[in-house]
Amino acid sequence: GAVVSQHPSWVICKSGTSVKIECRSLDFQATTMFWYRQFPKQSLMLMATSNEGSKATYEQGVEKDKFLINHASLTLSTLTVTSAHPEDSSFYICSANAGVSGSAYNEQFFGPGTRLTVL
């Protein structure tokens, strides 16, 4: 199946610094990618929809100036957590859709996630 990678797999940073997380679709092109956040023992929460060549669409309550998303190409989306604080510590997961246009089948592939710890 299609593969989505994330880098780094984990990162520890100091409060106030910025962290960039990369999401890549390795063997398919993705015009749209999604970013989720997951706190311990909780479900995934959609943060934003990343669109290649255009601005990301953020979910209600997600600060677009804090979580910068850049979808630079059809295989790469980046999430930058700016001025990170301890409450931003979480598991960040991206996904991309590899469905075939016009097909009823639609499978979304998830990256392995990035564990962010802000000290």
Add this chain to the structure above:
Amino acid sequence: LAKTTQPISMDSYEGQEVNITCSHNNIATNDYITWYQQFPSQGPRFIIQGYKTKVTNEVASLFIPADRKSSTLSLPRVSLSDTAVYYCLVGESSGSARQLTFGSGTQLTVLP
């Protein structure tokens, strides 16, 4: 997006069949039902997707009654490695990218 309801947790023993039922009373005509599996500190993994009746693949079966207001994921002969959180999602599957809304999921624990 249709809201789903699943049991919070389930326990089973190795070798048994496990059935996890999901309620989605407000499912729309164009909605598909998809199940994902998630291990700790990993991204969700697609298990199975269906629209009606029964779908079977190499790892699971999905049973969907005629009214489609619920669905049951069936895992045959579970092993310890099947311990994970299982999510039921419903949403339109048109071939174009779509965002997924995750419910609380079901924590399945397989005991030896």
